[in-house]
Amino acid sequence: MERISELMDGELPARECKRQIERLEHDTKLSTEWDTYHLIRDALRQEVELRPDFARRVHARIEREPTVIAPHTRLAHRVIRYTLPMAAGVAGVAVVGWLALTAQPPGGAGQMQAKAPVTVPSAAAMSDYMRAHQEFSPRTAMQGVASYVRTVSADETAPAR
Amino acid sequence: MSAPALQALRPLHCIRAGLLPALFVAQLWSGAARAEALDQSEALAWLQRIAEAARALNYRGTFVYQHGDQAETSRITHFVDRTGEYEKLETLDGPRREIIRNKDEILTFYAESGVVKRERRTAHKLFPALLPEQLAAITEHYELEKDGQARIAGYDAQALKLKPRDGFRYGHKLWAEVNTGLLLKARMFDEKNEMVEQFHFTEVTINSLLMREAVKPTFPIPPNDSRRGGRGEAALPADTGWMVRDQPAGFKKIMEMRRLKQSGEGYVAHLVFSDGLAAVSVFIEPLPATRHPVEGLSQQGAVNIYTRPMSDQLVTVLGEAPPVTVRQIANSVVPKSR
Numbered sequence: 001m002e003r004i005s006e007l008m009d010g011e012l013p014a015r016e017c018k019r020q021i022e023r024l025e026h027d028t029k030l031s032t033e034w035d036t037y038h039l040i041r042d043a044l045r046q047e048v049e050l051r052p053d054f055a056r057r058v059h060a061r062i063e064r065e066p067t068v069i070a071p072h073t074r075l076a077h078r079v080i081r082y083t084l085p086m087a088a089g090v091a092g093v094a095v096v097g098w099l100a101l102t103a104q105p106p107g108g109a110g111q112m113q114a115k116a117p118v119t120v121p122s123a124a125a126m127s128d129y130m131r132a133h134q135e136f137s138p139r140t141a142m143q144g145v146a147s148y149v150r151t152v153s154a155d156e157t158a159p160a161r
Numbered sequence: 162m163s164a165p166a167l168q169a170l171r172p173l174h175c176i177r178a179g180l181l182p183a184l185f186v187a188q189l190w191s192g193a194a195r196a197e198a199l200d201q202s203e204a205l206a207w208l209q210r211i212a213e214a215a216r217a218l219n220y221r222g223t224f225v226y227q228h229g230d231q232a233e234t235s236r237i238t239h240f241v242d243r244t245g246e247y248e249k250l251e252t253l254d255g256p257r258r259e260i261i262r263n264k265d266e267i268l269t270f271y272a273e274s275g276v277v278k279r280e281r282r283t284a285h286k287l288f289p290a291l292l293p294e295q296l297a298a299i300t301e302h303y304e305l306e307k308d309g310q311a312r313i314a315g316y317d318a319q320a321l322k323l324k325p326r327d328g329f330r331y332g333h334k335l336w337a338e339v340n341t342g343l344l345l346k347a348r349m350f351d352e353k354n355e356m357v358e359q360f361h362f363t364e365v366t367i368n369s370l371l372m373r374e375a376v377k378p379t380f381p382i383p384p385n386d387s388r389r390g391g392r393g394e395a396a397l398p399a400d401t402g403w404m405v406r407d408q409p410a411g412f413k414k415i416m417e418m419r420r421l422k423q424s425g426e427g428y429v430a431h432l433v434f435s436d437g438l439a440a441v442s443v444f445i446e447p448l449p450a451t452r453h454p455v456e457g458l459s460q461q462g463a464v465n466i467y468t469r470p471m472s473d474q475l476v477t478v479l480g481e482a483p484p485v486t487v488r489q490i491a492n493s494v495v496p497k498s499r
Contacts (some may be wrong), residue, residue, distance in 0.1 A: 133442040136433040145262040147247040152258040
């Protein structure tokens with residue numbers, strides 16, 4: 001564990017750093033610590049807080065990455081070159097992951113949508129509710145009264161006198 | 162990754178092909194982590210700028226509100242002086258309607274029927290802009306990132322993307338004017354990544370020299386309703402006796418109040434839940450014996466509405482959130498145990 005912190009701080013001799021990286025690769029407990037150290041370091045430096053399971057989530061995404069190219073020569077040079085597109089790849093996977101995740105929202109929204117819309121409570125009461133709601137929508141904080149256009153949309157019937 | 166750590170990994174003789182995956186991961190954790198973190202904090206700062214701009218700028222422009230296969234054009238004017246914020250929205254398509262917002266109330270004028278609806282603002286002191294707690298909640302439930310620049314209504318705009326981390330909220334894309342932060346365009350996406358709603362300025366003047374006249378209502382303001390005047394505020398924070406037992410993760414109660422019905426007859430309990438970016442309102446009112454509503458879902462733009470009778474009460478839940486969210490909230494409304 002001490003070694004890990006040394007590795008992080010760049011205090012290990014080259015040979016030892018290889019050994020530690022190998023350990024990191026095989027020891028999940030150790031890799032969690034590696035993760036935690038980074039989190040602590042970021043917190044100390046008051047850098048933006050990361051979720052503690054960040055590494056695990058990135059791992060999960062990498063698992064889903066279709067291609068991993070492992071060149072045999074001039075490694076360090078290549079690593080940097082491959083890392084950038086990979087990071088972009090992660091962003092892409094995030095979108096796909098999100099779609100896959102939300103395609104079937106819990107509770108089966110599909111069933112619900114099959115039901116015909118109802119007009120109870122009355123249109124007038126609904127319109128009152130819509131207006132009352134807008135005040136608390138964070139959207140109103142971002143775009144002011146523009147969000148209230150939802151309440152006067154043309155398909156709304158005007159309240160009777 | 163810290164610079165020293167990078168240096169430690171750099172010596173080539175330390176590395177063999179077998180190490181590559183580990184190194185990959187190490188690089189990726191830190192490189193991607195830092196990029197994401199930076200991007201996220203910048204995106205958050207943009208959100209704050211947007212909220213600030215919405216409050217502090219004078220502007221006047223025309224925007225299109227698009228939902229489903231409909232598009233409607235409206236004009237908006239925002240004016241600020243030492244006495245406060247004033248805002249006016251006029252619909253340009255369809256029936257003429259006008260909304261006036263000032264620090265105390267919202268007035269809605271329906272020109273075709275001559276009706277003016279008056280809504281007292283209960284929370285303008287509590288929700289001046291996006292609060293830090295709100296921003297923290299946002300990062301917990303959405304992935305934020307900057308998404309390039311675009312030109313909108315003649316201005317350069319910074320795009321921001323907010324991807325929900327689960328199926329209980331919609332995705333957002335926002336475009337803010339680069340110099341002032343004014344929100345020029347806003348889009349919401351459903352769980353299938355289809356657009357459910359869009360606001361889009363086609364033309365806007367920012368920091369325009371406006372006179373107070375520009376935000377004056379064009380309709381006569383009716384005198385304050387005596388029924389309401391006699392009972393004080395139309396909506397007051399209160400313990401309503403109701404609670405939501407099982408709302409989707411991240412939706413925290415931000416407000417609970419008793420609201421005098423517009424008809425002046427009776428009260429409605431109103432609870433508001435928010436995840437920082439979307440809000441869901443719960444309304445509970447006694448159900449008249451003569452009416453037998455059925456349970457069901459309807460939709461207006463990005464707002465989903467779910468209604469269900471519950472013994473002698475009617476529960477209506479609405480908010481800019483997917484059907485599954487409003488339904489789950491509606492189904493877990495219970496009386497507080499006394």
